[in-house]
Amino acid sequence: MTLLKASGLTAGYGPVTVLQHLDLEVQEGEFVVMLGANGAGKTTTMRAISGLISRQGHVEFEGVDITKAPPDAIVRAGIAQVPQGRGTFPELSVEDNLHTGAFIRSDADSVRDDIARWLEVFPRLAERRHQRAGSLSGGEQQMLAIARALMSRPKLLLCDEPSLGLAPLITQELFAVLEGLHRDEGLSVLLVEQNANLAMHIASRVYLLETGRIVASGSAAELSADDSIRKAYLGF
Amino acid sequence: MKSLVSIREGGLANWALRLGAAAFVIGLVFWVPTSAGAGLISTAIEALTLMSAAMALNLILGYTGQISIGHSAFLGIGAYTTGIMVSRWGLSPWITFPAAFVIAFVVGVIVSFPASRIKGVYLALVTLALGLVFPQLLTWKKLSWLTGGGAGLPNDDSQLQTTGFNIGRKSGQMQHFEIFGWDPFGDLRRPDNKAAFWYWIAAVVAVIVYLVCRGVVKSRVGRSMVAIRDNETAAAVMGVNLVKTKAMVFGLSAGLCALPGCVIAIKIGSVSPEGIASLTVKGAITFLIVMVIGGAGSLWGPVIGAALYVFVTEKTGEWANDDAIPALIRPLFAWAKVPPGDGIFAILLILLMFVAPRGIVGVWNQYSSRIVRVLPRPAGAVGPAPMAVAVMSTVTDSEREPE
């Protein structure tokens, strides 16, 4: 079933309109990747879906209209975002960061179990459990941001350029975790990236974003097969 | 935006407008001492000194964006310089003006050095503390040999002053003011003439402050100031020497603010921490309110703001008046146990931030440009100054003040 559906999504910052009547959708269980260069509107799309900026058009989640919903309602509906640049709470400890991720939940015991679980998946975070998040390395903060988003047990995970500023090895690790979650637990993911390589391998479907519009979409195989698209956007 | 009339800057119509406005202002300035009663003259003197202080504050706060709520201290320095020099050392009051300017300038520069390292909000606190400490300094026993402590000056061990102006002493009082053989005021012992005399001192000071402000603002330093206000880091990157500019402007702002202090000291005839309201923090806040309501960052803003403030305070101070304006406001504030002036201005200030952050001048600019629009001179010359202006006008929000 269609989990997320955006039609005619228009959003921007003040007088500057970035997204122009965007149409996209994510089916349940899909791993959708949106590729685009700098300034294409990837982060704007993420922020629009999460309700951080005002938007026109129509956004639906599980059939419910969330176009005018405030950010906290969108989280409660089941969408969690790993923002660009990590977005951790630097003064709070790793553990407190994870607690904030579970803010909308009231089942304290399960929250504790989940924290334990994510610390197992990311052992480096377990080592630094009580450390201030701001003192973690970039890769560790990214792991923390992902774990925090997953603490709310979302149905759809939005990821904004998780590889930004990270070493290739760490990026591979992170993508492996995401792929694992997608495969084993059926987590639906919408991930935006500049780095085409890694993302293409996991994706069920790919969108190409250019100056606020979708210029191409299809499976990874289809887009790789098209010569012109491959050369222009995927760089190989 | 459509406007009814467009005229070229520097053209005939532009000059006609400017001259007309100037004539109006000059007419007003001359009308007050000749035709108005003593009460209005006294109010006008208050307005003129407040204007001068607000214009001085505008340089550092409105144009350069550095918050200062302690300018009352500089005004106080001016007042006390005059008080001390005249009543303790018997000097001529005319000398005290430049002396006060220099002293306040130096203090301002000194204050600006730590200020350079302190960001906005903290600077507000430091200057507030300065404004609060200054009256306390005046009553400090360690300094009372100079300041006369809580009682102020002149006190019993002041020297007789010899040149008159009547700062506290009746004998040796100046009887005529002569300038190149011309005696415009007559016998200064008469209250009418004295009032007119003080009025003109205040007016001349206000004009001097205005001209200095105008000169600075329209110069390259003025553009640096605005650049600092809008984005300090960008300004530094563009080559503005932050420390030097801030020091100079702070010093100038402080020095100019001392001048109305001298005027007040001369008018009242004595200086004391209680006697001069403007040297307390309340005074500093008044300068700020007046400046913002009139229009921060514009030349005429403080002038209009001060005039309005004094006018409204006068009209709402006495409930015995039966003028039209109190009649409008009275029902709103009849319950109040104190005059509503301060309350009105506080509310006005807050409202203004919502609807008209650039103050009265800002509103005027917005609406007057619908009627008459002044087209700037076509860009021609190439060189650093026009280039800087072109760059800065993309960074800043430059506005034209009414001439």
Place this chain on the structure above:
Amino acid sequence: MALFFQRIVDGLSYGSVYALIALGLVIVYRGTGHLNFAQGEMALFCAYFVYQFGEWGIPIWPAMFLGMGVGFVVGSATEVTLIRPIAKRSPFAVFIVTIGLFTFLNWLDGAIWGNQQLPNSGVGSKQLKYPSLFPNDPQDQWLPFGVSIRYERVGILVLVLVLTGLLFLLFNKTKFGLSMRAVASNSESAKLTGIRTNRVLMMSWGLAAAIGALGGVVQAGLNGNVNLGLMFTVFIYGSAAATLGGFDSPGGAVIGGLMIGVIENLASGYLPKWVGQEMKLGVAFIVILAVLLAKPSGLFGTAKVERV
């Protein structure tokens, strides 16, 4: 020696008031990044209300809680109606609004209650002096070794320490406290975790004003009366305390307040010719300046990297 001890105790009790004002300033600053210039005047407004409650026969402790309630309302209403819409424009505009509020509240106090001190037999007050939270008749003191330790002073100190402890629990052990810390740390990410940041901001201002109200009531009690100028210098001391402790550290605010109270009292006591009563404020001024020049983030604050 005994005098020294007494001066410390007295300094701690004055410092407690500074600590309360500083706490309010810090809570607002952490949450919204603004300095609330009207903090002292909000506190004064509530102190006047508590006087009024006393006139209506309400005993001081319930009256004080009511006063804190008034403070909460004033603070949160200010955030919603004045600060939130203006914050979008510029920090300068917010600053001007708080200055306007400072002036307005002070004027309002005079307009409602007059500009004489209260209580005042001249205007028919029923109370003889401003009520204190703790017994403060002349004989209410311990007298160990010839030192006078007044119940009132100790009571105030204990009250502030208890309040600090409660706040610590609030910030660190409750979900709401976590949301406050998160919003202070990164408000956009806070939105992404489902925190209602607007509500947190509103409550921050409300809480800060309520704490300030307590400070106002305590100060009026120490002073014996409430008057229009009561909180001017206290506000500066509170700001000095917040600066010293670090504007983003509530614990620092309390320690800073107590320290400044003690330093100021010792200075005026031991250097009567240099400091005495007149230049006490000079001490605060020097503290602010010294801290800002040496370590702008204060003793316990965290240095923030400034974004260009």
